[in-house]
Amino acid sequence: MTIWQVEIQAGGGHPDLTGRRLAADAADLGLGDRLGIRAAYGYLLQGELSREHVELLARELLSDPIVERTTVARAGDPALAARPAGVGPQASLVYVLFKPGVMDPVASSAQRAIADFQLRADEVRTFRKYWIEGLAADRIDTLCAKLLANDSIEQYVVGPLEVSRLQVGAPYQFRLVTTPIRDLDGPALDQLSRSRQLYLTRIEMETIQAYYVRAGRDPTDVELESLAQTWSEHCSHKTLTGRISYRDGDGARHFDNMLKETIFAATQQIRRDLADDDWCVSVFQDNAGIVRFDERYNAVFKVETHNHPSALEPYGGANTGLGGVIRDALGTGLGARPVCNTNVFCFAPPMAAPEDLPPGALHPLRVMKGVVAGVRDYGNRMGIPTVNGAIYFDPRYLANPLVYCGTVGILPQDKSFKQPRAGDWIVAVGGRTGRDGIHGATFSSAELTSDSEAVSGGAVQIGNAITEKMLLDVLLQARDQGLYHAITDCGAGGFSSAVGEMGAEIGAEVWLDKAPLKYEGLSYTEIWISEAQERMVLAVSEQDWPRFSALCASEDVEATIIGRFVPTGRLELKYDGHVVGDLPMDFLHNGRPPVVRDAVYDPPPDAPLSAADGPWRPGAPSRSPGGPVPTWTDALLRILGSLNVASKEWVIRQYDHEVRAGSVIKPLVGMHNDGPSDAAVLRPVLASRRGLVVACGMNPRYGDFDTYHMAASAIDEAIRNCVAVGADPRRIAILDNFCWGYTDRPETLGSLVRAALACRDVAVALQTPFISGKDSLNNEYSYVDPNGDKRTIAIPASLLISALGQVDDVGRCVTMDAKQAGNRIYLVGMTRAELGGSHLSLVEDLSGGRVPTVDTATAKRTFAAIHVAINAGCVRACHDLSEGGLAVAAAEMAFAGGLGMTLQLAAVRQDLGDIGESDRDAYLLFAESNTRFLCEVPPSEGARFEQALGDVPHALVGEVCVDARLRIAGTDAAATLVIDAELADLKKAWQEPLRW
């Protein structure tokens, strides 16, 4: 059997873009300046192919002869090691290949496309090839490990490539494995849990042991794995739904199920209050929350996290994170059609010095670029617009990046509920099962350590978006034809979770040998727990199966019966007729001993706002060295250039945010399509003017002060972003995603409980229901520093609130960019002495101060009034005030619209309490008090606007002007300008940091 190598590189005078990009990345990562990198890529083809065949394929399929040139040779031919023209004699040669068994979508597609030429390749693999100049030979490995290859999915070879066979896998010999457990003592149970990567606690292991003692036998390996998956934090959320003894300054409180008694309870109360007007359909029940949208459709929304995989392999982690949440929407009810995605990321600052990284941690720049590319490639290929997002930076996200991926879908109202029936086939649809992702569910519940890359590499996967797109296309047709009773996605835990959950009320018998495999050699346990991507599980009746199966086949989607729902109340697993597992569903789903945890919250002592060297004197802002800046302009410029505030255009434009043609308010708005929109608006049904609004809120910095106010602020922010573009505040649903540190620590769990209490209080007060949520705990990274000391990086408390709003008529929406000189600017809302955790504090390096709080009664009235004003058509632009307060919001509004603005701080409605006169300007400019908006109103609409606002705090604070400057006058009697800047300078400060 011959292996041919087809090698492709830029030709015909066209540039080697890949080589250039990698050389630039190498410089950014401190791996070497001025490296010369020449990049090529190619294919290894194994099969009965002649040279003429391969040359034909190279010319007509694999390369583009106009811009590329190819070399065809047998693998190992010395010609392939010859240096291309222009590459010096010292250059090193490196090949990078996927590890055997890792998803290689391009290779699979190429193999199928070769068949169109009436030729046959038995195996195909892709490779990348680099010539590297300007780097000492002993640093090549570092370059490969840190830039060219990722060890969790790829291998690299320095020097010529020698391959003898391409296929992977070997025949599997069935052997039933049981694990003696009945006689183990405590430490031995711990050891078993650890060595098998079960991540179960002692008491959970003892519960399992007691079950088998009663049953009079030992568990099989697949039974133990099923229990570990089902009982994992990732699948059961046992900490937050467990028993918690909580204590804070107000006293002690016991929860039997913390989430149920806070966030779920809030929604239940709201639904009771709304009575006949209840617009929630299914909450905290299905794979996504469901609410009513219009007469025909419901809307579904889910946000998931994929943090741990993204820390190890950013591209694959983010890729499969998005793929997973899209399947959540598709697996909700009888299957929702995804209509948009939202993605929020948390990274360490990307300019971190490489030498400061802890061992085993990827550089945050590489993490960020990989995550963005992973989301881009999956979302764009799925044809789902990515319309909203945010990125937060904090050094504590080093080695612990957070990747939140969300999907909104629409679902016909009569398809909103599922019910598998006894006798239905259990059908696996979509991708094949491989060894990828083994132990993802248990692994994502565990703390990362510097060796988790080695231990858990199998948990990292690459997605294949096209497989999922094909699945989506076919399943929505099957749904509309009524060809199945239930559907759910194969996420964490694979078949184990999907079948276990779907059959929980009935019972299931599964024939593991029937599952289609990517390659030979998988044991029954591997098949059962594999987290291979792009798979769904359905309940299809015997009668519908022929039509269902034919429909799938007609679009080349693989559908296979792998078992049957049977009314036994048991989960029975078989392989080739052998029983390999048999557990009562009740023990599997309800047998886990309750987790009992302590949680405490001790409020940090109140501290005044202070600079590093003593009390802060806001009257004297720091200034650029030697620069005569007697104003706050310099601080504003630095806040605009701070990473959280700075423009994310480089990221946003890489996402297709307009596919499906429903885009109404895009993520970038204004005169030059580059201003930061508060929220996205889209029409999920093109023939209708009814719209969905998507936004988010998050304030990890406030959590360092008080997670209650952090959570309240995040909710307020998410809602006000929706309201700012025109959403009806009575129709906003929200999601919670808690990413926290190690919650076995009572203080860490206490801060989470406190945030959940805020969620309950604020949701009820604003009548804004939570409809779904998810948590990711234990986001900490442990390593040993050069001195031999154990160190831990814990993420800040990170609660993302995602909001899904609705508007009756998208034509009434507004954008945030200033529209017309001469229009009035109103500041709606009350400004308080709230600079704690602010971005002014960040850039001035201040500590202490009061963190923003939410006055829910005023907030509710304010949101309602803004909505009335926007709906009445008297608002030309509206922008919410968030990071950086009034000054940043005004600057963004002005430069997005290409129009200047003059404002008077003396006019602002404020409640600054005991803040001294000379200090007031700083608070009025930069305080981050919640529930505030800047509204642009034509003079002719002023009276109507003020009438709509009624007694909601608001004030006319300035106007839009022609000349391109932002001018803000201080509160002193002379109204001295405290900010005076050209829009071009403000915009440049905002755009430059992340414009790559």
Place this chain on the structure above:
Amino acid sequence: MAKPRVLVLRAPGTNCGYETAYAFAQAGGIAEVCHVNRFLDRPAMSRDFQILCVPGGFSYGDDVTAGRILGNLFQHHLQDAMAEFKDAGKLILGICNGFQALIKSGLLLASDGNGVRATLCSNDSGRYEDRWVHLAVDGDRCVFLRGLSQLELPVAHAEGKFVARDATELQRLANAGQLVLRYVSPTGSEDPSFPTNPNGSQANVAGICDETGRVLGLMPHPERNIDPLHHPHWTRRPQPRQGDGLRLFQNAVEFFAA
């Protein structure tokens, strides 16, 4: 007049079928989205249609290179049906990935003795980008672009850089009036720099037609600007009656009214 029937072809990974069919319907056509497998099953089905549209997306994942695998399918299995369709005086439109597939199949520009005449390759920026562009229409050869001189549409692609085989070929296409759509600055002037020309295309080419003017391939997405609310500046200006892109679909439909 009888409404023309539009075959909107979808392959695995095609993702603009819904809105493209909607645009044809808004223009007065009867559009049907159909899987390429059905076309392969029965190539004669194209006889029931007057317009064939290959919409945007990532057919077959854009694996290997954008549009290549679908283009090869056209070339190897549907060449006769598509040639018959074209020779019958009907219309073919390829948008974005559809353009990539048409150019790679040789349907738009037939290969000559020296091989492929032009291609679409990676953007000079090296990345996928979604942004709005200004376009100028050159000449009156193309049926789809009649009556249009300038328009604004979004592009969203990673591989949209038009490259002709050589300078002679580029000149030949220009002389033949086939370089029908060009990226221009907001004022309509020539400007090869980014982002006016978003991908580095030679001669700022955004779309080309075949020698008959009845086959058009373009990278920008006309179906994403058929409604005034599609335009990024709709909150900043008085609303036009319709989006610029709708005209293109109307032209196709009206072609069969004559």
